[in-house]
Amino acid sequence: MTPTRVKVCMLGSFAVGKTSLVQRYVKSLFSERYQTTIGVQIDKKELVIDGRPLTIMLWDLYGEDEFQKLSASFLRGAHGAFFVADGTRAQSVDHALELAERFAPDLGDGPRILLVNKHDLAAQWEVRDETLARLRAKGWLVLCTSAKDGENVERAFELLARAMLERESD
Amino acid sequence: MSEPLEPDPSRERELSTDAAEFGNGRSDRQHDEASELERVRSILLGRERAELARLEKRVDELAPDADQVARVLPDAIRIESKRGDRLARSLAPTVEVAVQESVRRNPKALADAIFPIIGPAIRNSVEAMLAAMVDRLNRAVDHSLSPRSIGWRIEAWRTNRSFGEVVLLKSLVYRVEQVLLLRTDSGLLVKHVAHPAVAVADPDLVAGMLTAINDFVADSFAKGADQALEHVEYADKTLELVRGPRLTLAAHVRGQAPRELRLRLQALLEELHLKVAELEAERASDETLAAELEPALARALETQERENAKKQSGAMFVVLALAGAALVLLAVWGILTHARRAERFDLIANVLRAQPGYVVLAAERNGERMTFEGLRDPLAPSPEELAQLLDLDFSGATFTFEPYASLDRSLVAKRVLQALTPPPSVDAQLVGDRIVLSGQATHAWIELANSLAKALGAADQLDATRLVDLDLEALRQAIDELPYRAFVVSAASFDPKAPSADNVHGLAAALQRVDSLARAADRAIDVRVVAFMPETVGVLPALLAKTVSLESLLLTRVEFVDSADHRFVPPLVGVRHSEASDVHEFGAVARFRGKESW
Numbered sequence: 001m002t003p004t005r006v007k008v009c010m011l012g013s014f015a016v017g018k019t020s021l022v023q024r025y026v027k028s029l030f031s032e033r034y035q036t037t038i039g040v041q042i043d044k045k046e047l048v049i050d051g052r053p054l055t056i057m058l059w060d061l062y063g064e065d066e067f068q069k070l071s072a073s074f075l076r077g078a079h080g081a082f083f084v085a086d087g088t089r090a091q092s093v094d095h096a097l098e099l100a101e102r103f104a105p106d107l108g109d110g111p112r113i114l115l116v117n118k119h120d121l122a123a124q125w126e127v128r129d130e131t132l133a134r135l136r137a138k139g140w141l142v143l144c145t146s147a148k149d150g151e152n153v154e155r156a157f158e159l160l161a162r163a164m165l166e167r168e169s170d
Numbered sequence: 171m172s173e174p175l176e177p178d179p180s181r182e183r184e185l186s187t188d189a190a191e192f193g194n195g196r197s198d199r200q201h202d203e204a205s206e207l208e209r210v211r212s213i214l215l216g217r218e219r220a221e222l223a224r225l226e227k228r229v230d231e232l233a234p235d236a237d238q239v240a241r242v243l244p245d246a247i248r249i250e251s252k253r254g255d256r257l258a259r260s261l262a263p264t265v266e267v268a269v270q271e272s273v274r275r276n277p278k279a280l281a282d283a284i285f286p287i288i289g290p291a292i293r294n295s296v297e298a299m300l301a302a303m304v305d306r307l308n309r310a311v312d313h314s315l316s317p318r319s320i321g322w323r324i325e326a327w328r329t330n331r332s333f334g335e336v337v338l339l340k341s342l343v344y345r346v347e348q349v350l351l352l353r354t355d356s357g358l359l360v361k362h363v364a365h366p367a368v369a370v371a372d373p374d375l376v377a378g379m380l381t382a383i384n385d386f387v388a389d390s391f392a393k394g395a396d397q398a399l400e401h402v403e404y405a406d407k408t409l410e411l412v413r414g415p416r417l418t419l420a421a422h423v424r425g426q427a428p429r430e431l432r433l434r435l436q437a438l439l440e441e442l443h444l445k446v447a448e449l450e451a452e453r454a455s456d457e458t459l460a461a462e463l464e465p466a467l468a469r470a471l472e473t474q475e476r477e478n479a480k481k482q483s484g485a486m487f488v489v490l491a492l493a494g495a496a497l498v499l500l501a502v503w504g505i506l507t508h509a510r511r512a513e514r515f516d517l518i519a520n521v522l523r524a525q526p527g528y529v530v531l532a533a534e535r536n537g538e539r540m541t542f543e544g545l546r547d548p549l550a551p552s553p554e555e556l557a558q559l560l561d562l563d564f565s566g567a568t569f570t571f572e573p574y575a576s577l578d579r580s581l582v583a584k585r586v587l588q589a590l591t592p593p594p595s596v597d598a599q600l601v602g603d604r605i606v607l608s609g610q611a612t613h614a615w616i617e618l619a620n621s622l623a624k625a626l627g628a629a630d631q632l633d634a635t636r637l638v639d640l641d642l643e644a645l646r647q648a649i650d651e652l653p654y655r656a657f658v659v660s661a662a663s664f665d666p667k668a669p670s671a672d673n674v675h676g677l678a679a680a681l682q683r684v685d686s687l688a689r690a691a692d693r694a695i696d697v698r699v700v701a702f703m704p705e706t707v708g709v710l711p712a713l714l715a716k717t718v719s720l721e722s723l724l725l726t727r728v729e730f731v732d733s734a735d736h737r738f739v740p741p742l743v744g745v746r747h748s749e750a751s752d753v754h755e756f757g758a759v760a761r762f763r764g765k766e767s768w
């Protein structure tokens with residue numbers, strides 16, 4: 001049974017660019033202004049995969065910080081998730097991995113992709129290639145993205161959508 | 171009283187027989203016979219006859235006639251009623267029968283008679299009932315002073331109707347405008363139906379948002395996931411949510427939804443659960459699912475519509491409901507942040523209280539705003555600096571602190587340090603609450619530093635032991651370098667211009683230098699000049715005094731050393747401090763300057 005609607009969550013530290021990635025993907029917009037997400041922002045993207053329509057409901061969650069921990073209830077029923085990190089803050093990669101581990105039971109075997117965002121800021125890039133290579137070796141699907149110039153954004157969503165459909169249809 | 175009215179029947183009979191006898195016989199003959207008989211009678215019954223007449227008179231007085239009864243009856247009833255309800259009890263059955271008989275024979279008469287009473291009586295009782303109901307409603311609405319109830323009050327006031335009436339009116343009118351069926355866990359929409367006249371916001375987003383809000387509420391307030399939002403109210407619209415384990419039904423209702431609607435929705439949801447379970451067991455696609463469920467959902471719209479055919483656009487409602495939902499979310503966030511704020515407030519207050527140089531006199535929190543008032547030493551870090559220093563978030567807080575000087579030792583040390591303005595040659599460091607000075611400084615500056623520290627109450631916090639006193643150093647050196655030479659002067663032949671006077675001039679100049687350095691170093695110096703020629707005694711000081719004015723050098727003694735034995739007497743020029751204790755600093759009082767030839 002192939003679903004026509006899927007739920008996808010965006011998780012990661014604050015200010016890594018979760019909202020920016022969603023806005024880039026859904027509205028093809030980018031803003032330098034940082035407006036932190038309060039609670040959840042829900043967006044919708046309709047796409048066609050192999051001739052079949054699919055509606056992705058995007059749950060853009062607030063970035064976790066020491067004050068506000070993410071609650072598992074937002075992940076209920078999610079079909080897949082993006083774990084987003086900021087390539088100019090190496091620590092945000094660790095945080096994304098920590099979140100992935102913490103919410104693994106809530107996501108079940110739904111597909112997940114690690115997005116290392118802000119790839120356009122090459123000069124400030126902190127994440128080392130070896131780190132990413134090691135993660136890939138561990139089975140992570142890792143993409144370097146940029147919400148600013150759109151690098152890999154479209155591709156990331158399509159990859160996740162296909163992975164979700166593949167999993168749901170068997 | 172009733173007894174005299176009831177004549178004794180036996181006596182009555184007796185009396186009436188007599189009356190009949192006396193009343194008859196009207197002819198003369200008869201009269202004669204009668205008078206004859208009368209005579210016989212009086213002979214035979216004389217005594218009894220008198221008695222009979224007396225009784226007759228009395229009976230006449232007592233006989234109850236209607237006239238008399240009518241006269242006494244009202245009073246009698248009045249008096250008896252006052253005594254108790256005996257009369258009423260004995261009359262009641264008769265009255266009942268009488269009323270029944272009256273109604274049977276002519277109902278109209280009684281109806282006419284009681285009509286003026288019955289109308290108000292019924293109205294009274296209905297009013298009482300309504301009042302009680304409205305009162306209950308009032309209380310219910312009062313207790314939840316929602317924007318809606320205020321609106322109703324305004325409407326009641328405007329239309330000059332009772333508030334209760336308006337409540338009733340509004341409560342009974344509603345329409346289900348949209349129904350959404352969504353998955354309880356993910357919030358994904360399964361199917362959505364709307365009234366044709368209703369303009370609809372994207373139901374996918376509505377479904378997601380509702381679920382997010384619900385998750386939030388369940389997370390933040392409820393004790394379990396099964397406790398969740400049931401209503402979202404906005405103006406006179408309601409969002410009714412009925413949750414099942416897998417599916418959730420959300421109905422947008424215009425007007426006040428009755429309790430019964432919830433039950434109907436509940437029943438519908440149960441039906442849908444069954445249907446979805448069946449369909450999913452057959453692995454039906456989402457599209458099939460949606461198509462199969464549509465009729466049942468649409469029924470929910472229709473059924474309710476019949477009860478209220480009034481058509482109104484719902485476009486606004488969806489927008490408002492969403493706005494309402496957003497408001498709820500914001501409120502929830504507000505409460506959470508409020509809790510966090512309370513925590514933050516305590517944190518800030520504690521940080522300030524613990525910070526030296528801060529005196530918190532008032533700390534208040536009013537919603538988002540926090541105000542802290544009191545005193546702050548300008549040397550203590552400002553709140554902004556503190557926030558940065560401790561990596562805290564002070565946003566939303568207003569600080570009003572008047573300046574004051576704290577006696578906290580670390581701040582006192584800071585204040586002293588700030589006032590010192592050390593010259594470049596001095597290195598001043600704060601070590602804990604001590605000011606450690608190193609390097610070199612003039613004696614005047616060191617003195618200033620000391621007195622400053624003393625004035626600011628930090629005398630024990632200033633450590634100048636590692637500081638070189640330049641003036642003292644120079645003084646020492648000058649003393650060390652005092653020209654040391656024996657010379658012969660004769661008072662009589664002393665010519666200040668003669669080359670032989672150079673010795674005196676040299677000594678005078680050297681002493682003068684020591685003098686000025688001693689003054690700079692704030693030391694009193696004792697100088698002993700030792701002469702060995704008798705005639706020089708007393709002359710040399712006078713000579714020196716003539717040449718230079720020495721203020722700080724106390725040329726107190728010129729000692730005579732007898733040279734008669736031609737012993738070599740080392741000429742001595744000694745200097746010492748006026749205070750004996752300090753003598754060591756300058757070396758021996760008398761110090762050999764080495765042998766020198768004459």
Ligand SMILES: Nc1nc2c(ncn2[C@@H]2O[C@H](COP(=O)(O)OP(=O)(O)OP(=O)(O)O)[C@@H](O)[C@H]2O)c(=O)[nH]1
Pocket residue numbers: 012013014015016017018019020021031032033034035036037038061062063064117118119120121145146147148149
């Ligand atoms: N240069 C660059 N800046 C980016 C990129 N993505 C996001 N930003 C900027 O990073 C800041 C944060 O972006 P958001 O998308 O709001 O971050 P977020 O993860 O949603 O943050 P929270 O909602 O607070 O958790 C904004 O100022 C964005 O303009 C990117 O790819 N390149």
Ligand SMILES: [Mg+2]
Pocket residue numbers: 018019020035036037060061062063
């Ligand atoms: Mg965001």
